Amino acid sequence: MTTSNAAILTTAGGGTTDAGHPSKPQRRRLTGKALAARIVLYAVLIAIAAVYIYPFLIQVATSFKTDPDAASNAASLLPQTWTIAAYEKLFVNSDFPLWFKNSVIVTVFVTIGRVFFDSLAGYALARLHFRGRSVVFAALIAVMSVPMVVLLIPKFLVINTLGIYDSYTGMILPLLVDAAGVFIMKNFFESIPVSVEEQARIDGAGTFRVFWSVVLPMATPALITIVILSFQGSWNELSHFIISTQSPQLTTLTKGVASLASGQLSAGTQYPLKLAAAAIMTIPVAVMFFIFQRRIMNTSEGAVKE
Amino acid sequence: MTATTSPRPAGLKPEDRGPQRRAGTGGIRRGEAASGWLFTAPVLIILGVFLVIPVIMALWVSFSDWGGRGSPFSSDVHFVGLKNYSTILNGGGLAESDFGTALKNNVWYVIFVVPLQTALSLVLALLVNRALLRGRGFFRTAYYFPSVTSSVAITVLWLFLFSTTGTVNQVLAWMGIKGPNWFNEPSGLIQDGLSAVGVQNGPAFLTQNSFLGVSFWDWLGGPSVAMFAFIVMAIFTTSGTFMLLFVAALQNLSPDIDEAAMMDGASAWKRFWRVTLPQLRPTLFTVLTLGLIGCWQVFDQIYTGTQGNPAKTTLTPAYLSYQSAFQNQAWGQGAAIAFILFVIIVAFTLLQRWILRDKKVSRRRQRAYSVETAARAKGVAR
Numbered sequence: 001m002t003t004s005n006a007a008i009l010t011t012a013g014g015g016t017t018d019a020g021h022p023s024k025p026q027r028r029r030l031t032g033k034a035l036a037a038r039i040v041l042y043a044v045l046i047a048i049a050a051v052y053i054y055p056f057l058i059q060v061a062t063s064f065k066t067d068p069d070a071a072s073n074a075a076s077l078l079p080q081t082w083t084i085a086a087y088e089k090l091f092v093n094s095d096f097p098l099w100f101k102n103s104v105i106v107t108v109f110v111t112i113g114r115v116f117f118d119s120l121a122g123y124a125l126a127r128l129h130f131r132g133r134s135v136v137f138a139a140l141i142a143v144m145s146v147p148m149v150v151l152l153i154p155k156f157l158v159i160n161t162l163g164i165y166d167s168y169t170g171m172i173l174p175l176l177v178d179a180a181g182v183f184i185m186k187n188f189f190e191s192i193p194v195s196v197e198e199q200a201r202i203d204g205a206g207t208f209r210v211f212w213s214v215v216l217p218m219a220t221p222a223l224i225t226i227v228i229l230s231f232q233g234s235w236n237e238l239s240h241f242i243i244s245t246q247s248p249q250l251t252t253l254t255k256g257v258a259s260l261a262s263g264q265l266s267a268g269t270q271y272p273l274k275l276a277a278a279a280i281m282t283i284p285v286a287v288m289f290f291i292f293q294r295r296i297m298n299t300s301e302g303a304v305k306e
Numbered sequence: 307m308t309a310t311t312s313p314r315p316a317g318l319k320p321e322d323r324g325p326q327r328r329a330g331t332g333g334i335r336r337g338e339a340a341s342g343w344l345f346t347a348p349v350l351i352i353l354g355v356f357l358v359i360p361v362i363m364a365l366w367v368s369f370s371d372w373g374g375r376g377s378p379f380s381s382d383v384h385f386v387g388l389k390n391y392s393t394i395l396n397g398g399g400l401a402e403s404d405f406g407t408a409l410k411n412n413v414w415y416v417i418f419v420v421p422l423q424t425a426l427s428l429v430l431a432l433l434v435n436r437a438l439l440r441g442r443g444f445f446r447t448a449y450y451f452p453s454v455t456s457s458v459a460i461t462v463l464w465l466f467l468f469s470t471t472g473t474v475n476q477v478l479a480w481m482g483i484k485g486p487n488w489f490n491e492p493s494g495l496i497q498d499g500l501s502a503v504g505v506q507n508g509p510a511f512l513t514q515n516s517f518l519g520v521s522f523w524d525w526l527g528g529p530s531v532a533m534f535a536f537i538v539m540a541i542f543t544t545s546g547t548f549m550l551l552f553v554a555a556l557q558n559l560s561p562d563i564d565e566a567a568m569m570d571g572a573s574a575w576k577r578f579w580r581v582t583l584p585q586l587r588p589t590l591f592t593v594l595t596l597g598l599i600g601c602w603q604v605f606d607q608i609y610t611g612t613q614g615n616p617a618k619t620t621l622t623p624a625y626l627s628y629q630s631a632f633q634n635q636a637w638g639q640g641a642a643i644a645f646i647l648f649v650i651i652v653a654f655t656l657l658q659r660w661i662l663r664d665k666k667v668s669r670r671r672q673r674a675y676s677v678e679t680a681a682r683a684k685g686v687a688r
Binding site: 070147 | 345346349355358359361363364378439440447451458459460471472475542546603605606611632645646647655
């Protein structure tokens, strides 16, 4: 710890911290104090990080414990005896693989659908001139502010009336577009210079052609954002599947794991099993997160010298 | 699609957005109206069918006696006026006290979660935003990670952490504290605190009078221990997201003002309160509003974790709405609760719009007479 702090301090001395306003002698005088401040800062940061990460480590560790071990050593990160019984039970003796499959199906379709339809509509709202465009845009903004939990009963009513209750259609179709995604795409398309597509148009390309082969490839950063949001949104979605399905064949991970959890709250048993399920369902989102970390965290990362 | 023949008269609004304001490009604009509608059609149809129509249908259901069977528009479903709403708001029965309890629980949830998550995310952002921080990426990732995981997975984890023999209680035991049975403990925190100093029963004017079927004494009882575990969870999962919002805002601040204040000898503490924080006002309002809106939508956690137990102290309006409709077949009441919740959330959204608009005006003014406003702001500031 001390060595790394010292290293940090040396860089701090030669660095450009506060744009060099305080004069040099002053800074040298502060070194001792600054060192203490640095150590405190890092201690605080590390302590908070431990609090944020520890629960997830516990989750993984407990999934490899036996039931009694999980109950008696809840805070330990090392199982007394390692066992994969929980995972075995999940994958061999339960519907877990089916839930996983359903979640994958829904997530894939929803993500593809949102990427396509959101960018299509976003392009139209950014670039195409048609009467009613501003009305459409205003409607989208209004729709964005409708809270999802308020729609539980209403959505069920429509899904039921349309006869798509308890089907993949009923699970996927209502999630296939989202107003926020359209909004993101529209903003992005507006930032692309028009000249490129005009050239293509003069060359005789139709509107869809221009959109598909010229503009869309330029929009990769925004498309990645949509992919991240839709993937995460549909993978983690629970309430929509509660109201659109009832058959065990269509249970998704969220719904299935929720039923596992609520099955026996007070019994307190089977925690390794439940936590294994929770851990597995976190993996795809976590992988997604680490792949696109730079993009998610991109709050002008490049602005600061590392 | 052909875009070759008959140039269309350039009757398009010249005030349309973008820098493209040319006269002779009519041919390029041909067929744009059709494509425009075609391109937006999927979004419009799906949002219309699964968002707009549902709201209208549910509005009807909230005024009807539909019992969940057949179509809500069939002839044996009757219009009952405000009956469902009055049952919830002053029916005097279980429906009213359930709604009152749910509202009470959620109000306490909001009171705890919103300020704490805002403060914590701001602190995290300030810590992580240091220019010369080793492992900045690591810290940001660590703090943000809980935000990407699903509410179901986190709730399952929380049920374990806060179980009787769970991690939290073990850690407390190391410190010599005997932890409660979190998710099965219905007593309110404030009432717990009062009974610790010997106050078991509230004064008569608090216990005798009630609002929405819940006595004033219970309204003031604070969140239950079980709800408190959910409060901690909410802060844990949302602080990362809001931290990123604050970090983005901090990076957009010009360092000049801060440096000027530093030259004037202002301490770091003073610079934060007088220089940084006022500049973060818009982001602060965004975070507060998003927090408020999110806090009124607590559903997944309750569905996964406690179903409103123990003793209905984790019941929320969102979950109550679901429960009334899907489990008790009281569809009209469920829909009515949803609309009351809608009104609450819209009220907060409008409040935010109003505050932000106010802000814009003052900023414009600021630019015009910066010195004068600075002096006046001190007197006017609410």
